[in-house]
Amino acid sequence: MKSPLVREAIIRLAVSEKYDSDPRVREIIRTLYHGCCAYCECKPEAGSSFEIEHFYIKKKGVYPEEYAKDIRNLHYSCKACNTKKSTNKADLFLSPNYRVDANGKWYDTPSSDIENSISYKDYLLVALNTDSGRGASTIAKLQLNDRPYLVESRIRSYSQVYKLLQATSEILGTYTRTQEDAPAKKKARIILFGLIKSYMSDDAEFSTMIIQNFGVQIEQLLKVWKKIK
Ligand SMILES: [Zn+2]
Numbered sequence: 044m045k046s047p048l049v050r051e052a053i054i055r056l057a058v059s060e061k062y063d064s065d066p067r068v069r070e071i072i073r074t075l076y077h078g079c080c081a082y083c084e085c086k087p088e089a090g091s092s093f094e095i096e097h098f099y100i101k102k103k104g105v106y107p108e109e110y111a112k113d114i115r116n117l118h119y120s121c122k123a124c125n126t127k128k129s130t131n132k133a134d135l136f137l138s139p140n141y142r143v144d145a146n147g148k149w150y151d152t153p154s155s156d157i158e159n160s161i162s163y164k165d166y167l168l169v170a171l172n173t174d175s176g177r178g179a180s181t182i183a184k185l186q187l188n189d190r191p192y193l194v195e196s197r198i199r200s201y202s203q204v205y206k207l208l209q210a211t212s213e214i215l216g217t218y219t220r221t222q223e224d225a226p227a228k229k230k231a232r233i234i235l236f237g238l239i240k241s242y243m244s245d246d247a248e249f250s251t252m253i254i255q256n257f258g259v260q261i262e263q264l265l266k267v268w269k270k271i272k
Pocket residue numbers: 080081082083084085120121122123124125
């Protein structure tokens with residue numbers, strides 16, 4: 044919670060009447076989540092509109108009232124995820140960010156918590172065995188594998204990166220055999236790696252899926268490239 048943006052949001056929220064009454068706070072939350080939904084990683088601009096989602100719902104009497112304006116509880120979310128999460132209580136979901144422990148203290152969810160509960164198998168999310176069962180209920184409640192727009196977009200990203208990697212492998216494989224057209228190939232490699240990296244960046248839709256499926260292969264290709272360039 045140290046970033047200047049978070050500090051600014053805390054100050055603004057303290058003087059705001061409601062969590063969503065300051066447009067700058069909304070903008071900060073969007074930036075903190077790199078423009079992607081905290082739950083499904085889609086870009087709300089493309090799939091649906093952006094909303095602020097309360098991890099601990101703001102229904103009266105369920106959680107402390109101050110959570111409604113706590114930056115740790117406010118997530119950037121697509122409308123679909125926010126609607127599907129609805130008034131379900133927080134213990135059914137994996138928090139992409141902060142949680143409250145049994146003593147009422149906030150803590151940053153370690154990324155291993157999420158990685159041990161949920162993973163990608165190709166373009167589908169699978170729940171891993173955990174005691175909490177949150178991975179399975181997050182997938183089921185948010186319908187992360189059942190929404191046509193979401194699955195179609197993931198398939199599209201997946202197959203684009205797959206094709207890019209094939210093209211990159213080919214171009215790296217032929218490099219040492221035909222050196223006369225090296226400048227054109229060098230340019231092609233730079234473009235291909237640039238595209239692949241753009242799919243892995245934080246502000247790309249489904250970057251987790253790309254890294255989990257292709258991360259190792261991309262690393263290996265980058266090593267080969269560095270050796271021959
Ligand atoms: Zn979403």
